[in-house]
Amino acid sequence: xxxIEFRKVGKAFGKKNRxxxxxSDMSFEVSHGDMYGIIGAxxxxxxxxxxxxxxxxxxxxxxxxxxxxxxAENGRILVPAEERNIGMVFQNWALYPHMSNxxxxxxxxxxxxxxxxxxxxxxEYLANLLDIxxxxxxxxxLISGGQQQRVAVCRALSKDxxxxxxxxxxxxxxxxIKDSARSLVRTVQSELGITAIIVSHDPADxxxxxxxxxxxxxxxxxxxxxxxDLYHAPNSIDVARSIGEINLLRAxxxxxxxxxxxxxxxxxxxxVTLSQAARSSLDSGDRSLIVGIRPxxxxxxxxSQEQVDARRWLAAGNAxxxxxxxxxxxxxxxxxxxxxxxxxxxxxxHFLPPGQEVSMFFRKDDVKLFDNSGYNLxxxxxxxxxxxxx
Amino acid sequence: MKSRSYxxxxxxxxxxxxxLYLVYWNVYNSFTNSSSFHTxxxxxxxxxxxxxxxxxxFLSSMRISLIWAFSLIFFGNLIGILLAAFLFNVASDKxxxxxxxxxxxxxxxxxxASAVIWTWLFNTNDGVNTILRAIGLPPYSWLDRPSSIxxxxxxxxxxxxxxxxxxxxxxxxxxxxxESIESARIDGASPLRVxxxxxxxxxxxxxxxxxxxxxxxxxxIFSLPFxxxxxxxxxxxxxxxxxxxxxxEFFANSSVVSVVLVIIASIVVVPYAxxxxxxxxxxx
Numbered sequence: 138x139x140x141i142e143f144r145k146v147g148k149a150f151g152k153k154n155r156x157x158x159x160x161s162d163m164s165f166e167v168s169h170g171d172m173y174g175i176i177g178a179x180x181x182x183x184x185x186x187x188x189x190x191x192x193x194x195x196x197x198x199x200x201x202x203x204x205x206x207x208x209a210e211n212g213r214i215l216v217p218a219e220e221r222n223i224g225m226v227f228q229n230w231a232l233y234p235h236m237s238n239x240x241x242x243x244x245x246x247x248x249x250x251x252x253x254x255x256x257x258x259x260x261e262y263l264a265n266l267l268d269i270x271x272x273x274x275x276x277x278x279l280i281s282g283g284q285q286q287r288v289a290v291c292r293a294l295s296k297d298x299x300x301x302x303x304x305x306x307x308x309x310x311x312x313x314i315k316d317s318a319r320s321l322v323r324t325v326q327s328e329l330g331i332t333a334i335i336v337s338h339d340p341a342d343x344x345x346x347x348x349x350x351x352x353x354x355x356x357x358x359x360x361x362x363x364x365x366d367l368y369h370a371p372n373s374i375d376v377a378r379s380i381g382e383i384n385l386l387r388a389x390x391x392x393x394x395x396x397x398x399x400x401x402x403x404x405x406x407x408x409v410t411l412s413q414a415a416r417s418s419l420d421s422g423d424r425s426l427i428v429g430i431r432p433x434x435x436x437x438x439x440x441s442q443e444q445v446d447a448r449r450w451l452a453a454g455n456a457x458x459x460x461x462x463x464x465x466x467x468x469x470x471x472x473x474x475x476x477x478x479x480x481x482x483x484x485x486x487h488f489l490p491p492g493q494e495v496s497m498f499f500r501k502d503d504v505k506l507f508d509n510s511g512y513n514l515x516x517x518x519x520x521x522x523x524x525x526x527x
Numbered sequence: 528m529k530s531r532s533y534x535x536x537x538x539x540x541x542x543x544x545x546x547l548y549l550v551y552w553n554v555y556n557s558f559t560n561s562s563s564f565h566t567x568x569x570x571x572x573x574x575x576x577x578x579x580x581x582x583x584x585f586l587s588s589m590r591i592s593l594i595w596a597f598s599l600i601f602f603g604n605l606i607g608i609l610l611a612a613f614l615f616n617v618a619s620d621k622x623x624x625x626x627x628x629x630x631x632x633x634x635x636x637x638x639x640a641s642a643v644i645w646t647w648l649f650n651t652n653d654g655v656n657t658i659l660r661a662i663g664l665p666p667y668s669w670l671d672r673p674s675s676i677x678x679x680x681x682x683x684x685x686x687x688x689x690x691x692x693x694x695x696x697x698x699x700x701x702x703x704x705x706e707s708i709e710s711a712r713i714d715g716a717s718p719l720r721v722x723x724x725x726x727x728x729x730x731x732x733x734x735x736x737x738x739x740x741x742x743x744x745x746x747x748i749f750s751l752p753f754x755x756x757x758x759x760x761x762x763x764x765x766x767x768x769x770x771x772x773x774x775x776e777f778f779a780n781s782s783v784v785s786v787v788l789v790i791i792a793s794i795v796v797v798p799y800a801x802x803x804x805x806x807x808x809x810x811x
Binding site: 221225 | 704706707709710711712713714715716717720724725728729
């Protein structure tokens with residue numbers, strides 16, 4: 138197990154006057170034995186961070202520490218990759234096509250000149266753990282993608298690394314086997330108790346595996362912390378988008394019935410509670426903000442007579458169903474909220490025909506408010522709902 | 528569309544016809560007694576072949592050419608692999624470019640010029656022997672003894688052609704998945720282990736092309752021994768191409784030697800062509 142620390146790390150590519158900052162001022166910490174996620178859009182800098190941890194790239198500025206010992210800083214690698222005791226699973230698995238799977242897994246051990254009997258013992262143990270024993274005599278080109286991925290994981294684990302790095306390990310797998318692959322990695326990491334870092338653009342990978350996550354946006358640390366916190370309380374719209382789908386609506390803050398309210402369009406009013414700092418920020422501008430609501434935090438009510446618990450749900454207004462599509466046992470519904478020129482996505486257990494009129498409610502505790510720069514105002518919706526005005 | 532595509536074949540077709548005709552004419556001529564002494568050539572069957580294969584000068588030239596060819600193949604490939612491995616591990620693109628240019632530059636020099644340069648370098652009193660004396664080693668008779676002259680010539684041809692071999696291997700190494708190399712690096716594999724276990728197994732094509740070309744270039748060698756040691760069929764560097772000058776009046780004999788060279792070259796090239804064709808068909 139190892140603890141990883143980034144201290145104000147920056148990375149630039151290019152020569153002299155044409156340097157481009159890919160990573161800037163990044164600081165985070167990975168604890169011993171943690172399963173840590175790094176998420177971000179394509180090109181955000183995730184793989185660059187992973188490569189710096191692996192020792193394949195040097196940081197242009199800042200320091201990288203393993204167990205409080207500096208391994209790279211300010212343009213220099215002080216501890217090369219081969220001395221960091223890392224096992225790495227690359228996005229394309231990087232298996233050696235001309236070697237059998239046995240030899241692929243044994244490769245790190247042969248490089249360390251481990252005796253043959255110990256190699257056999259280790260390879261067979263790992264193959265049994267990951268259920269690929271029957272493929273050991275075959276070459277990577279003759280086995281399935283899922284099996285190749287497991288061979289790659291075995292190879293990474295064969296030298297008993299203190300750190301396991303996974304770079305988009307499931308991106309080349311079919312959707313049907315991704316879940317079992319994630320479960321496998323989770324089991325292996327917890328059984329062996331090693332520190333692991335997984336990089337992915339897919340929130341599903343991060344939620345399945347990582348207890349703590351760093352979200353990289355535009356080459357900077359957008360937010361780091363518990364994965365659930367990034368989801369429920371994102372610092373910014375970029376973080377919110379990186380970790381899951383979110384609907385965004387433009388609104389203005391007004392005072393209605395003596396309390397703050399976010400007004401969507403002309404008719405849709407969401408009562409909100411703003412901190413003093415948030416109110417000052419809005420007062421200094423044009424009082425506009427962005428309301429964010431995740432699809433699963435939207436409730437559709439078809440029957441206008443149905444009672445909805447106002448302690449938990451805020452009435453957002455009436456909406457028209459635009460389209461219903463089906464995927465993986467659930468319907469994905471696109472709605473147009475009346476008075477707002479934005480489509481909102483949500484889910485439903487049953488089909489809703491296009492054109493149907495429904496009432497829309499937002500889960501009170503999960504409405505997010507962002508300023509015009511996209512940063513979370515850290516506001517919460519009001520405890521008591523203002524009656525919806527038709 | 529199909530009929531228009533045949534138009535592209537016309538230039539190749541014309542040259543193929545001319546080439547095949549000349550090959551046919553050469554093969555036919557080898558079965559005659561054509562020479563300056565026979566105004567009209569007559570068909571003699573395998574008699575000319577028998578004459579040539581009984582000529583000790585031909586047998587000696589053939590032996591020297593084959594020794595040269597196999598030495599160039601073995602050491603040329605070896606040096607090519609080592610140079611390619613060195614360049615592959617150079618981190619800086621600029622330095623790699625500089626060294627690549629240095630290593631392939633001999634190919635740009637004519638063989639005769641190379642021969643003149645190395646004749647001076649292999650001089651008993653000057654050149655390389657100056658360096659050997661400076662570091663306390665005895666001078667060597669590079670071109671002065673029958674036993675050392677052929678190895679010295681082979682050394683010169685290695686200097687000329689190893690760069691070509693290097694190019695093929697370097698291209699092959701650079702096609703290997705970068706992540707495979709990085710994975711091996713993380714696993715603590717030394718550059719030698721990476722070369723032997725990862726790069727070389729992926730360099731099959733480079734080996735085939737390099738071997739075929741080195742073999743063909745070795746069979747074509749003429750200027751190097753001619754300029755260095757002169758046209759003497761009884762020397763240790765009298766290669767097959769110099770034998771043509773020895774039998775210059777005997778056209779049929781020359782045709783026999785040409786046919787023999789074509790057969791030897793075909794033995795090397797045809798299997799490669801078939802292998803490449805098989806891979807193209809099976810999309811391997």
